[in-house]
Amino acid sequence: xxxxxxxxxxxxxxxxxxxxxxxxxxxxxxxxxxxxxxxxxxxxxxxxxxxxxxxxxxxxxxxxxxxxxxxxxxxxxxxxxxxxxxxxxxxxxxxxxxxxxxxxxxxxxxxxxxxxxxxxxxxxxxxxxxxxxxxxxxxxxxxxxxxxxxxxxxxxxxxxxxxxxxxxxxxxxxxxxxxxxxxxxxxxxxxxxxxxxxxxxxxxxxxxxxxxxxxxxxxxxxxxxxxxxxxxxxxxxxxxxxxxxxxx
Numbered sequence: 001x002x003x004x005x006x007x008x009x010x011x012x013x014x015x016x017x018x019x020x021x022x023x024x025x026x027x028x029x030x031x032x033x034x035x036x037x038x039x040x041x042x043x044x045x046x047x048x049x050x051x052x053x054x055x056x057x058x059x060x061x062x063x064x065x066x067x068x069x070x071x072x073x074x075x076x077x078x079x080x081x082x083x084x085x086x087x088x089x090x091x092x093x094x095x096x097x098x099x100x101x102x103x104x105x106x107x108x109x110x111x112x113x114x115x116x117x118x119x120x121x122x123x124x125x126x127x128x129x130x131x132x133x134x135x136x137x138x139x140x141x142x143x144x145x146x147x148x149x150x151x152x153x154x155x156x157x158x159x160x161x162x163x164x165x166x167x168x169x170x171x172x173x174x175x176x177x178x179x180x181x182x183x184x185x186x187x188x189x190x191x192x193x194x195x196x197x198x199x200x201x202x203x204x205x206x207x208x209x210x211x212x213x214x215x216x217x218x219x220x221x222x223x224x225x226x227x228x229x230x231x232x233x234x235x236x237x238x239x240x241x242x243x244x245x246x247x248x
Contacts, residue, residue, distance in 0.1 A: 001020075001022070001152055001153045001189065001191030001192060002017065002018055002020065002021070002033055002049075002050045002051075002151070002152035002153065002191075002192065003017070003018050003050075003150070003151075003152040003153045003154070003157065003182065003185050003189075003192045004016070004017040004018070004033060004034070004048040004049070004050055004118055004150065004151045004152055005017075005148060005149070005150050005157070005161070005178055005181060005182075006048060006118040006120050006130050006132075006142075006148060006149045007130075007147065007148040007161075007165070007174055007178070008128065008129075008130050008142045008147045008148065008167070009147075009167060009168070009169060009170075009171070009174055010167055010168050010203075011170065011171060011202060011203055012122075012128055012171070012200065012201045012202045012203040012205070012209070013046075013120045013121070013122075013128050013130060013200070013201040014171060014174045014175060014178065014198075014199075014200050014201075015034060015046055015048060015118070015120055015198070015199045015200075015201075016034075016175075016178045016179075016182065016196055016197065016198050016199075017033040017034040017048045017196065017197050018033070018152075018182065018185075018186075018192045018193055018194070018195075018196055018197075019031060019032060019033060019193070019194070019195050019196070019197060020191065020192055020193035020194075021053050022191055028193075030195065031053060031057075032197060033048055033049045033050065033056070033197070034046065034047075034048050034197040034199055035047050035048075035049075035060055035063075036121075036199060036208065037063075037067055037077050037078070038206055038207050038208070039078060039206065040206060040207065041124070041206055042123070042124050042206055043078075043121065043122065043123045043124060043206055044121050044122060044201055044206045044207060044208070045077050045083075045086060045119070045120070045121035046119070046120045046121055046199055046201065047060065047063070047090065047117055047118070047119050047120075048117065048118040048120075048151065049115060049116075049117050050115065050116050050117070050151040050152035051114050051115030051116055051135070052112065052113045052114060052115055054101070054113065055094075055097055055098060055101060055113045055114070055115040056115045056117070058097050058101075059090070059093050059094050059097050059115070059117070062093055062097075063076075063077055063090070063093070066078075076088075076089035076090065080123075081123070082123060082126065083119075083121055083122070083123060083126065083129040083131070084129075084141075086119065086121070086123075087119045087129075087131040087133060087139050087141075088139075090117065090119055090133060091133045091134075091137035091138060091139050092137055094115060094117060094133060094135065094137055095135070095136060095137030096137075098113055098114060098115070098135055101113040114135040115135060116132065116133065116134060116135060116151045116152075117132070117133040117151070118130070118131070118132055118133070118149050118151055119131045119132075119133060119139075120201065121201065122201065122203065122204070122206065124204075124206065127203075128201065128203055129141060129142070130142035130148075130149060131149075132149040132151065144167075147165065147167055148161055148165060152192070153185055153189050153191060153192050156184050156185040156187075156188040156189060157181035157182060157184050157185040158181075159184075160177065160180050160181040160184055161177065161178075161181050164177045164180070165177065171200050171202075171209070171210070175198065175200070176224065178198075179196075179214075179220075179221055179224045180224060180228050182196055183221070183224060183225045183228060184228075187225075194214060194215060194216050194218075194221075195213050195214055195215045195216070196213070196214040196221075197211075197212075197213055197214075198210070198211065198212040198213070198214065199211055
């Protein structure tokens, strides 16, 4: 399993993903699920992946190969004129990859090789945009009503984001909010785990504003985790007591 979050702010985009993959409790590995490509002063595009590892790696490998010889290949990452075109082409590659794997594996492959992706970025002269791409290749775009997307194990961290998100918050606040969301997910589901990859993309800044890998010995994340737990217990005990008395 996995957990990835992409968030739109007035100031730009914030992305975070875990790195854990597992095929059972005795087969746990670490693989990167957050990737980005940039052209200085022209564009930056990032992709996060969730689902079958072979499928997502095949899609990322195809995207990587196209960046190595852009003059010889139809390269959506470096030549797409809008983020909508970029999302459309990545969706097409994802759908084609899933269909090919399922064709090779027949009935045994149906439902086993699916994947979902978050695509984020900005092309010069346009606004930062965020998309969630489904296994069928279609996608939806973030909006004022839906300013962030989650893929993977979403349910444990979602309440944190819903209560804490504000579109005009600064990047540091957004990163802190995401870390609380990830901490809640890590505590509730062993299939999501450290390290965490973080990418911050500032508006009209076509290179990463901030990158970080949060590891097991990260003191800031450990502080967030312990203080959030203490704050929850304190908030719980400060609530009015429930009583069985009829006079209450």
